[in-house]
Amino acid sequence: MARVDELVTTIVESGFSSLQVIADFDRTLTRVWYNGKECETCHGIMDNSSLMPAFFREDSNKLLAKYYPIEIDPKMSEEEKIPYMIEWYEQIHELIVKCKVSQESLEEMVSSSNARLRDGTEELLSKLHSAEVPVLVFSAGMGDILEQVLRHFNVYTDNVKVVSNFFKYNDKGVMIGFKGDLVHIFNKNENAIHSSDYFDKLKGRNNVILMGDSLGDIKMAMGVPQPSNVLKIGFLNDKVEERLESYMDNFDIVLIDDQTMGVAGSIVGLMK
Numbered sequence: 105m106a107r108v109d110e111l112v113t114t115i116v117e118s119g120f121s122s123l124q125v126i127a128d129f130d131r132t133l134t135r136v137w138y139n140g141k142e143c144e145t146c147h148g149i150m151d152n153s154s155l156m157p158a159f160f161r162e163d164s165n166k167l168l169a170k171y172y173p174i175e176i177d178p179k180m181s182e183e184e185k186i187p188y189m190i191e192w193y194e195q196i197h198e199l200i201v202k203c204k205v206s207q208e209s210l211e212e213m214v215s216s217s218n219a220r221l222r223d224g225t226e227e228l229l230s231k232l233h234s235a236e237v238p239v240l241v242f243s244a245g246m247g248d249i250l251e252q253v254l255r256h257f258n259v260y261t262d263n264v265k266v267v268s269n270f271f272k273y274n275d276k277g278v279m280i281g282f283k284g285d286l287v288h289i290f291n292k293n294e295n296a297i298h299s300s301d302y303f304d305k306l307k308g309r310n311n312v313i314l315m316g317d318s319l320g321d322i323k324m325a326m327g328v329p330q331p332s333n334v335l336k337i338g339f340l341n342d343k344v345e346e347r348l349e350s351y352m353d354n355f356d357i358v359l360i361d362d363q364t365m366g367v368a369g370s371i372v373g374l375m376k
């Protein structure tokens with residue numbers, strides 16, 4: 105506790121010019137539920153969209169039912185889980201390609217979905233934008249959908265960089281595959297963007313507020329170049345009893361079934 109106090113004090117006192125933010129997307133920037141109904145993730149938006157063929161919904165839900173319990177199984181190690189996660193992504197990606205998704209349809213998919221940002225996310229991101237704090241959104245979801253969600257809620261500002269799985273399109277705007285290396289739940293580390301000019305923006309920003317909902321998210325700050333003060337905020341949304349101990353061991357602050365950005369918002373609210 106004293107260590108967390110010290111970390112928060114250092115981050116607050118160093119101010120915006122030393123800060124960068126790294127956040128997972130699904131169930132971290134977005135809500136888990138709203139009015140008693142589960143909110144859609146990037147994948148959920150496509151799974152439930154009427155613009156997607158029925159076979160996609162059926163097959164992707166079967167894959168979700170098989171692989172999601174493995175993702176959150178507290179008894180399996182990360183090494184044991186990785187081959188299953190790769191298997192999951194490969195199958196789902198193949199399935200999406202079969203659907204011949206048009207780039208044009210994404211806006212409607214997102215606007216008709218029930219995906220929502222956590223309460224206070226717009227305010228937090230707006231403050232970070234005004235203070236020119238770089239924000240990395242690091243997601244094992246689908247970049248094109250995620251970007252559309254950020255646009256939909258007017259928070260995709262020029263200080264925000266997204267690292268995720270992006271669609272490749274043909275010249276008719278039909279999705280034909282994915283670009284670059286696969287980002288899955290357990291290979292998130294900033295090495296994935298070492299070649300990017302985003303790192304130039306991070307010079308002198310030794311303090312990091314990192315937010316995630318999976319133990320895999322802790323790695324998101326691994327590529328930060330300078331020795332850093334990393335405050336890790338973990339959202340524990342599911343299998344709370346079984347996973348609380350490991351979340352407490354790995355995150356500095358653990359928020360149970362919190363649907364807000366209250367904690368990060370109050371820290372940033374103290375900063376100059």
Ligand code: TMP
Binds near residue numbers: 148164167175
């Ligand atoms: P995140 O990195 O933004 O949290 O996104 C990854 C989440 O997406 C992770 O919890 C697994 C989930 N997921 C689905 O819900 N459906 C899928 O088909 C796949 C491949 C992943």
